[in-house]
Structure formats: structure tokens, C-alpha cells
Amino acid sequence: MSLSELEVRHVAMLARLALTDEEVASLQGDLNSILGHIDTIRQLDLENVPPMTHAVPVVNVTRDDVVVLGLDSETALMNAPAAQDGAFLIPRITGGGDDE
Amino acid sequence: MSGLNLSAWSALQIRDAVATREFSAREVAESAIARIEAIDGDVHAFNQVTPELARTAAEKIDALVAAGDPLPPLAGVPAAFKDNMNLVGTRTTCSSRILANYESAYDCTAVARLIDAGVLPLGKCNMDEFAFGSSGESSATGGAKNPWDLGRVPGGSSAGSAASVAAGMATVSLGSDTGGSIRQPGALTGTVALKPTYGRVSRYGCVAFASSLDQIGPFSRTVEDSAAVLTAICGKDPMDATSIEREPEEFVSAARETDVSGMRIAIVRDMLAMEGVTPEVRDSVLAAAARFEAMGATVGEVDLPTSQYGLSAYYIIGPAEASSNLARFDGIRYGHRVADPVDTMDLYLRTRGEGFGTEAKRRIMLGTYALSAGYYDAYYGQAQKARTLIAREFSAAFESYDVLLTPTSPQVAWKFGAKSDPLAMYLADIYTIPVNLAGNCGISVPCGFAEDDGAKLPIGLQIIGDYFAEAKVFRAAAALERDLALDMRSPLVLGAPTP
Numbered sequence: 001m002s003l004s005e006l007e008v009r010h011v012a013m014l015a016r017l018a019l020t021d022e023e024v025a026s027l028q029g030d031l032n033s034i035l036g037h038i039d040t041i042r043q044l045d046l047e048n049v050p051p052m053t054h055a056v057p058v059v060n061v062t063r064d065d066v067v068v069l070g071l072d073s074e075t076a077l078m079n080a081p082a083a084q085d086g087a088f089l090i091p092r093i094t095g096g097g098d099d100e
Numbered sequence: 101m102s103g104l105n106l107s108a109w110s111a112l113q114i115r116d117a118v119a120t121r122e123f124s125a126r127e128v129a130e131s132a133i134a135r136i137e138a139i140d141g142d143v144h145a146f147n148q149v150t151p152e153l154a155r156t157a158a159e160k161i162d163a164l165v166a167a168g169d170p171l172p173p174l175a176g177v178p179a180a181f182k183d184n185m186n187l188v189g190t191r192t193t194c195s196s197r198i199l200a201n202y203e204s205a206y207d208c209t210a211v212a213r214l215i216d217a218g219v220l221p222l223g224k225c226n227m228d229e230f231a232f233g234s235s236g237e238s239s240a241t242g243g244a245k246n247p248w249d250l251g252r253v254p255g256g257s258s259a260g261s262a263a264s265v266a267a268g269m270a271t272v273s274l275g276s277d278t279g280g281s282i283r284q285p286g287a288l289t290g291t292v293a294l295k296p297t298y299g300r301v302s303r304y305g306c307v308a309f310a311s312s313l314d315q316i317g318p319f320s321r322t323v324e325d326s327a328a329v330l331t332a333i334c335g336k337d338p339m340d341a342t343s344i345e346r347e348p349e350e351f352v353s354a355a356r357e358t359d360v361s362g363m364r365i366a367i368v369r370d371m372l373a374m375e376g377v378t379p380e381v382r383d384s385v386l387a388a389a390a391r392f393e394a395m396g397a398t399v400g401e402v403d404l405p406t407s408q409y410g411l412s413a414y415y416i417i418g419p420a421e422a423s424s425n426l427a428r429f430d431g432i433r434y435g436h437r438v439a440d441p442v443d444t445m446d447l448y449l450r451t452r453g454e455g456f457g458t459e460a461k462r463r464i465m466l467g468t469y470a471l472s473a474g475y476y477d478a479y480y481g482q483a484q485k486a487r488t489l490i491a492r493e494f495s496a497a498f499e500s501y502d503v504l505l506t507p508t509s510p511q512v513a514w515k516f517g518a519k520s521d522p523l524a525m526y527l528a529d530i531y532t533i534p535v536n537l538a539g540n541c542g543i544s545v546p547c548g549f550a551e552d553d554g555a556k557l558p559i560g561l562q563i564i565g566d567y568f569a570e571a572k573v574f575r576a577a578a579a580l581e582r583d584l585a586l587d588m589r590s591p592l593v594l595g596a597p598t599p
Contacts, residue, residue, distance in 0.1 A: 003469070007469075008465070011465055011468050011469045011472065012465065013449075014468050014472060015423060015452075015464050015465060015468040016427075016430065016445075016448040016449055016452055017449065017452050017453050017456070017461060017464060017465070018449040018450045018452070018453030018454075019453060019461070023458075023461065027461065027462060027465055030462055030522050031462070031465060031466060031469065033521075033522070033523055034415060034462075034466060034522060034523055034526070035466075037411070037412060037415070037523055037526075038412045038415055038416060038479070039412075040409060040412050041409050041412040041413060041416075041482055041483065041486055042482075043409070044406065044409055044482075044485075044486055044489065046482055046485040046486060046489070049485040049486075049488050049489060050485070050488055051481060051484030051485050051487070051488065052484050052485075052487040052488040052491060053312060053484065054298070054312050054342065054539070055297075055298035055299065055312070055491070055538065055539015055540070055567070056297070056298055056299045056342075056344055056539055056567060058299070058341070058342065058344065061341040061342075063338055071205055071206065075205050075206075076205070076433075078203060078205065079201075079202055079203055079205070079433070079434035079435070080433060080434060081431060081432075081434075081435070081436070081437035082437070088432055088433055090432055090444055090447070091441050091442070091443050091444055091446075091447055092443070093443070093444050
């Protein structure tokens, strides 16, 4: 399997990564080289082998149903790039244009 | 201030000396701080140094000593933490531009437990960005250097955690290990480095790389210290649902039990025969096995044929989980945000494009691709099945043997820039990755030296144990440590002027 430049750009969009043309070119080469090595996994007979999600299976880990305080809003906001009125501030996501 | 030089002392020696008032915890703190000031400009093991946290912790210990109160198990021991572990009062940057100014909002459980055990927090250690790397070079602040030869890498990703101990700054440190990021730098710096069983230590407060593989563990100068740190940090944590509830365990006595007669030990034959391992490393591992036999252990051989596919499975599972975990760094709630975004999509794209370094982008792309529509079954699904086979092979081996031996790293520390091809870098972890995939435990312990281009460089032996068999691993490691009695003081420690 080998990735085209177009596929690299598509994956970058899925990953929300703005890449320069140079980065796209070098990532295309790197990813194809790495995927070429990864493809050796096809030599294994994995028919009827169950997938392993965790090393030590634990199921239904619950805690007592008691209220525990989380981070207060001041602490939660202390690393915010922009905050206002106890909330994270982001660019507008509705409207746009010149409707104000 | 004190003229105290503790750069070759063990944690338990320091603790005992503080307890018997040979010197105070405050003197220990000043000595460690002075040493960092003197040499970390060269080593760059630290992203942030926290002298005030160390002094405050030392004052508490000295108050206990003055009052004649019982001391915690690691009282007065200088300790450092990988910069992906949160500690209030410090930044947690993961050596990434995207988190360059991130202030810890809460404490990582393992860090808090080690501080409760009495250590003096010296600071946060340099690392490969988001733990993506095997040399330390992907750090956005520049790589840490190897105290055995400053022209060489200390290994990675826990590069600074390893270098700080090998350079005699921290006495113990914590790293995190997803595919070898504790054990491999341990081997390259001549330190004792443990990856505990998955679930042994809480991951809460350690920035996630691959959640099904990550585990926190110690670097130290002795096996006994490694056991003492594990004893302090292990155990169930309500904040990490994957941490395992077990009867309280104490590991120091296992590290003092250096009789291995009757122990069943196996060399992993096919892994030792893999291409890429240098003759010096292979010979050193075989010599260690011979020492175990001389000490009365039964030494055999096993093959783990699926483990050679571990690298492939790992470079699907690791990046897949990482791409998901790193989605949270989007410039909204914390971290770097691009200037003047036109809308949220522009904000996400350019913030992440600016904030992540080359290797982080590579892993995010690889993982996103492996999880994308149409490829999930072919990659992630297959990798998880391969993981099952690898774990089954280990379990079968542990029916006949107590511990298994491999090199930790196929080669000794290399020079900066020597592995510019990503795949060549990934191959540095061929011996450590299968253990993360299976989830059992492994330690790297020094077993010899190799000369390379005029430098004397340490070789690490990996001793692999079954799930929750750390006690056996410590026992074997301590026996070898005592038998070989290697002088593991790096040139930086041997040449250390008294601060």
C-alpha cells in the first residue's frame, strides 16, 4: 500500500494539521517507507486470533457514586489561550460575514 | 554551601545518612541544586529546575529529623520527573512548542506518591517531544546529552530522566515507557531502568501517548533504589481505571535477595540473532547469562518468533492511539494558539501545524491514516491480533522460565544525527517494544561496556518478567549487579568537581 500526495493531504486534513508543501513531500516519503515495513505484519496468520486491547483485562471498573469536586473554573482556565467571563473564548463558529 | 558531593550515592544511602544526621536534607538539596547549576548547561537534562520545591521538601524532612519522628522511605533523595508528568508549581511541556507555557493544573499520581515518600523534587526532565523518539533529539528545546560522551544521545524518549541520574544530578527519576522509553535510555546511560507491568503504576497526570502501552517507572543507580521507588509509586489509583488493585507489595527485600540458585532463566535466542545487534552487545548478554549459570541458575533458551513483528504492530497501535490522544491539543483550552485565526478550522489547522514538531506530525499522520475509513481493519485490527500472539508467546515462555534475557538496545549510544532516517530510529526499540505490547515487565541493568570511537559506553541487559513478576526481575537484576560489580560512574561523575 502506498500513499499518494493527495492522500497525504487528505490525512493531514483529517488530523487537522496545516502542512507546508515541503512537509507533505517529506511525509509522503517517510510514511510510505514506514508502511512498507509495517506491511510485514501480513506474513502472520491472524485468522481466528482475537484482538488484544489491553494487557491486563479489567472489566466494569466503577467507583462509589459520590460527588467529587473536579477542577474549579479558575484552574481549568489558567492555561486558556483566551478566556472571558469564566469561559474559553474561540473565534465565531456561526454567522460570519458582515451581519453585525 | 556544604561541599557535599552525592553524585555517586544511592538513594537508600542518602536516606540513611539523613536519618543518622550525617548531613541534613537541606544540604542534600543545596548539593543537588549546585550540581545542576554547574553541569546542566552541558547536559541539558532539565527543562525546568525547581530549587524552591526541593528546599521546601528538604525543610519538611529536616523538621521530622529534628523532632525524632519516623522518616518516609525515600527521605531527602533528590528526584527528577519527565516533563510529561504534571506537578503543581511546574510547567508540563512534553518538550513541545504546543505546550511550552503549560502550567500543571494538578499532580500526577506517581509524582505525588514519590514526593510523599520524601524525595526532593529537582525539576522536570527534557524528553523527546510527546515521548516520540529513541534519542531525545525530537525535543523542541534541543536534545539532552549522554553523560558518558556529550557528543552522543542518551537514548529516549526519557532522555533527561536518564541523563540526570547518569550525570549525578538526580539520584532517582521517573520516566514513562511506551515502547522502551525508560529501558532504552537506561541502557545507553548505564542506569537501572524499569518498565513495570501495565497497570502496576497509575498513569493519571502523565500526558498520554498510547494509553494501552504507557507505563511510568524509575531510573536509578542501583537495583535496590529501583525497587524502593516502585514500592513508593505502585498500587491502585481511583483516578486510573486501568491501575490494578493488588495486595500491598514491597520490592526492596526482593532486590536484596541476590541468591538466584534454582532460578530458571532463558536467553531469547531468535531475538539475539536479529540483524542490527552489535557483537559487543550480543557477547555481553551471553556473558551475563553465563554469570547467572555460574551463580546457580538454570539457563536455557527460548524463541519468541512473533516478537520480530512487534515493531510493525507497535508502529500501528502507538501512532493510532497517539493521534487520538493528541487531538486534544487544538488551541482551544490550553497550549499554543495561532495568532489571528479567521475561524475555528483555521485555528485548529495552523495551531497544530505550528505547535507540533516533525516527529509528532509523522506519528499523528501515521495514526490518523491507520485509523481512517477503509484501513482500520487492515492496520489497527491486524496489529491488535498480532499483539495477542506476542503476549501468548511470552506467557508460554513464562510457564518454563522465571525471567527472559535480551539486550535492551541493539547498540550502545550513538552520535547526534546518526539516525536521520525515521525507520532506523524506530529499529532502536526492537527489544523493548514486545514487552509493552504484551504488557509484562522488564528492567535494563548495566552488564558491560563497549568501546566506540574512543568512548567507553555502557551496555544494558534487559531482564523480562511475567505480569506482576517485578520481584523476580529485581532479584535477578540485583544478583547480576552484585556479581559484576561494575563501576557505573560516568565520566561526568568521575570528573565531578565538588560543587
